[in-house]
Amino acid sequence: MVKVTVCGAAGGIGQPLSLLLKQSEHITHLSLYDIVNTPGVAADLSHINTKSKVTGHKGNEQLEEAIKDSDVVVIPAGVPRKPGMTRDDLFKINAGIVRDLATAAAKYAPKAFMCIISNPVNSTVPIVAEVFKKHGVYDPRRIFGVTTLDIVRASTFVSELIGADAASLKVPVVGGHSGVTILPLLSQVPGTEKLSEEQIKQVTNRIQFGGDEVVKAKDGAGSATLSMAYAGARFALNIIEAAKGAKGITECTYIDLAAAGDAAQSVKDVAGDVAYFSVPVELGTEGVSKVLPIGQINEYEKSLFAAATPELQGNIAKGASFQ
Ligand code: NAD
Ligand code: LMR
Numbered sequence: 001m002v003k004v005t006v007c008g009a010a011g012g013i014g015q016p017l018s019l020l021l022k023q024s025e026h027i028t029h030l031s032l033y034d035i036v037n038t039p040g041v042a043a044d045l046s047h048i049n050t051k052s053k054v055t056g057h058k059g060n061e062q063l064e065e066a067i068k069d070s071d072v073v074v075i076p077a078g079v080p081r082k083p084g085m086t087r088d089d090l091f092k093i094n095a096g097i098v099r100d101l102a103t104a105a106a107k108y109a110p111k112a113f114m115c116i117i118s119n120p121v122n123s124t125v126p127i128v129a130e131v132f133k134k135h136g137v138y139d140p141r142r143i144f145g146v147t148t149l150d151i152v153r154a155s156t157f158v159s160e161l162i163g164a165d166a167a168s169l170k171v172p173v174v175g176g177h178s179g180v181t182i183l184p185l186l187s188q189v190p191g192t193e194k195l196s197e198e199q200i201k202q203v204t205n206r207i208q209f210g211g212d213e214v215v216k217a218k219d220g221a222g223s224a225t226l227s228m229a230y231a232g233a234r235f236a237l238n239i240i241e242a243a244k245g246a247k248g249i250t251e252c253t254y255i256d257l258a259a260a261g262d263a264a265q266s267v268k269d270v271a272g273d274v275a276y277f278s279v280p281v282e283l284g285t286e287g288v289s290k291v292l293p294i295g296q297i298n299e300y301e302k303s304l305f306a307a308a309t310p311e312l313q314g315n316i317a318k319g320a321s322f323q
Contacts, residue, residue, distance in 0.1 A: 002240055003029040005070040005109070007101045008077025009056075010037035012225035013117060013232065017076060018045055020233035026240045027052045033066035034077070035059055063104045070109040071243070074146075074236050075101055075124075076117040080223040081215050087120040087178045088315065095322050098124045102131040110137035113239045113287055114144065117232055121145040121177040121254055122312060123319030125276060129256050130320055141287035144239070145254025147177045147278045148231035149224060153210040154184050157203050162191035173207065173252055174278050174294055175271070176315065181308040182208040187298045200300065242283035250292065254278040260291035270294050272309035276316050 004021055008014045009032035021030055022045050030045070030052045032038045042056025057066035067073060078094035081087065098118050105112055110132070118124050125145040132138040154171035158164070169191075175183035184207045186192045186200055195203070206213070214224040235251060242249045256276055257264040271277050271294075280292040297305070 001028045002026055002072070003031060003070045004072045004074065004236065004240075005031040005033055005067050005112075007033045007067075007073065007075045008118070010034035010041050011076060012080065012222050013076035013228045015041055016226055016229035017074065017232045020229055021236065022048050022050055022052060022054065024237055024240070025051055026237070026244065030054045031057065031066050031070065033057045033063060063101075064108050067101075067104050067112075068108040070105070070112045072115065072236055072239060073101075073105050073109060073112045074115040074117065074232060076228070076232065077101060078118040081119070081211070082220050082222075083216055085215075087211075088123070090119045091123055091318065094118050094120070094124060095127055095319070098127050099131055099322065102128040103135075106132050106135035106137050110135070111139075111142070113142050113243065115146050115232065115236055115239065116144065117146045117228065119177070120315060121147065122181060122276070122315035123322070125254055125256070126316050126319030127322050130322070139287070140256040140259035141289075143256065144235070144287075145177060145276070145278065146232055146235050147173065147182075147252060147254050148235045149228050150177060150182050150184075150207060150210070151252055152227060152231045152234075154207045157206050157210070158186065158189060158192065161195060161199060161203060162189075164191055172280055172295070174280070175305070175308050176276075176278060176312045177254060178311070178315070179208055180304070181312045181315070183301070183304050183308055184208075185295065185297060185301060187301060188295055197300075204304070238283060239287070242289075243285055243287075245285060249283045250280055251283065252278050252280050253288075255281065255288060257291075259288045263291040263293075267291065267294060270297065271305060272313075274309060274312050274316065275320075277312070
């Protein structure tokens, strides 16, 4: 039995994400929670002849039943950006939304794998961690900031330049999930040696600000939803497969480095004094089973890390101190 709850399930990400999850053979119960429209979304999805039962839950009074005993909770709830906004501008609305959903999860599904999509991810993940600590149920291996869209974008943009297959090209992206905190490690990608310094800088910038590209193109109608649903489903399904015992599944994800054990110091040696960072991890039955080395980075990438650290530290402190 695998119960997955999507919080924000009626939204721009929530609906396509739920559709993708509905296709999984591994999920037996897909629970859809939002403050609006979930009965309709659930009725619609429930007609699809795949394995999972679908239930819809609307409003705070139905949050407990929505989330109770979930194995995985995916949170794309909250407001998206409009042109001219930073992700941090979303904090004042989304922080409280994420805190309240995390509180319900800590009470009713304390062992769930928490996949946090709501922005600003750099701060919302520390918020969830603090809520779980407050309830005495914190396990840093089980709480993830979903940065998969950065990796998906990086694979697409870099493969276009070097002529590789986008679906199989692996581009590690570490750090955080906002502008300069997004750190693509292009020097580790075979084929990028044929790119000029200028091309590397341009594609790095495109990966860092890929979200803005979509926000601008949507022109006030929100931010990435479909590509995020794809990325979020990939991440959640990988978590489930690993939890069921599949070996060798790796993803980059934004975590509390407390989950890294002895490997935390080697991350801090490159990243500076940050408590949370997106790192390549191997997933296992309890969530993060191993933090993998960041690997060699070149001088240009070192300069990107230096620019990321202060912003990341500020974002983390803001999330960790939010009540
Ligand atoms: P949206 O406005 O289309 O949908 C958000 C949904 O959340 C709505 O249905 C809304 O009713 C619901 N919601 C609001 N308050 C809620 C609450 N208290 N409980 C449950 N649901 C609630 O927005 P969207 O485009 O789906 O984006 C959602 C979030 O995801 C935004 O914060 C956005 O910035 C973020 N995002 C993150 C990434 C990433 O890479 N991590 C990518 C894209 C978007
Ligand atoms: C993204 O990277 O697309 C998301 O974080 C949404 C945004 O605000 O850009």
